Amino acid sequence: MNTNDLKIFEAVATSGSFTKAAAAMFTVQSNVTARIKSLEEEFGTELFTRTSRKVELTEGGQTLMQYCKQIGHLVAEAKSNIQSSTKINGNLKVGCIETTMVFKVPEILNRFAEEYPDVELEFKSDMRNNLINDVLNYKLDAAFVTAPVNIKGMAQINIKEEQLVILSSSNGPKLNELLQKQPLKIIVFDEGCVFRARLESWLSSKGIIQYKSIVLNSIEGIINFVEAGLGISLLPEQVISHYYSGRKIMSHSLNKQLGTMNTVLISREDVPQSRALKVFIEMYSPSIAAKHGVI
Structure with missing residues (x-):
């Protein structure tokens, strides 16, 4: 098994089709079928249920999908930290509710860009539960949401009342x-x-x-x-x-x-944080936030 096998597995799970996964991965369907069969043999279980109309994850496949997301996240963070050993750069995806997006994001972008110009900061506005799920599923690095957030593995910093x-x-x-x-x-x-x-x-x-x-x-x-x-x-x-x-x-x-209404900044605490995410979170620590008037 290698990381490419897991990418093929994710492509099948996302598209629900071996044919579509092959196109997305720029390979042939026979290779996709072979790689999935190899994974199933290695894990000793079926990863997909196959019908004439759709391919769906089994319970074992759903478990592997969660680990795939963690592995992909870790590999990306490792590359970012190794390649940028002397400066802080990379990409951060942050979520927030509508009022934060409209009135606070511009000043957050300006302040962060001044201190860390090599970090690309991307914001997404959505509903609270969607933002939490996106952080859990590695689609967002962090998110500003309303408290309380009582989820295992989720770190949070109090931002504002x-x-x-x-x-x-x-x-x-x-x-x-x-x-x-x-x-x-x-x-x-x-x-x-x-x-x-x-x-x-x-x-x-x-x-x-x-x-x-x-x-x-x-x-x-x-x-x-x-x-x-x-x-x-x-x-x-x-x-x-x-x-x-x-x-x-x-x-x-x-x-x-x-x-x-209490706003908190949430992020996963069960995976290593990139240096870009660390400095973003540190910006909202009580002492630094008070000094710079953050949020």
Whole structure:
């Protein structure tokens, strides 16, 4: 077995086809079949169930897939660290939720680029659970997500505590009046958004279970809809006070349990970290963060 065998195995698992895997690996199907057969003999178990329509991982194949991801990650880190013994370079993939992407990523990029110009920093915005899964599956090196994150093998650094507020139009009815309307309209991101989940929990605490969700994919869109009186929403107070203070929007405080949001920076702790990832994480250690005003 060699690393190329594992790459062929991953290609079959990802594509669900020996033919597609052969094309992706620039080889012939007979070689793919032979390499998979060799792996199955070496591990003493079938790695795929084969039908006329699809190839799927067996339980043993799923286990090997997890190890393949770890091995691929380790090989990439080894190459990066060996080839760059005198300077910090490489590629970092970092995830974050929408508000971090829009308002914090530009300053993070500028600050990090000034200190480590040879590191390529790539950001991805997504829902919390997707970001956590991407870190677990080596698709992201780290991610800014909301706490708590209680997962074995996951390291985390406390970044910031924020206050969340309910938003309504200052030109429309008072919040109490809006809550009496049937159906109440809420302006939110898609399912999986922490702000949407908090807003729905708050409504539930008020005994409101009937409401209409208007789903948007940007903060600017949510602000515009709320300002126009099309519904209520929930976002961090700092976002509103720093970037939308001039808009015709009213902010309404929440209790501590629902109104407090803690952000953490997560990464895997069960694999060696690249030097690029180490310096990125160190930037958010309490002493350095306080010195530079990070997040």
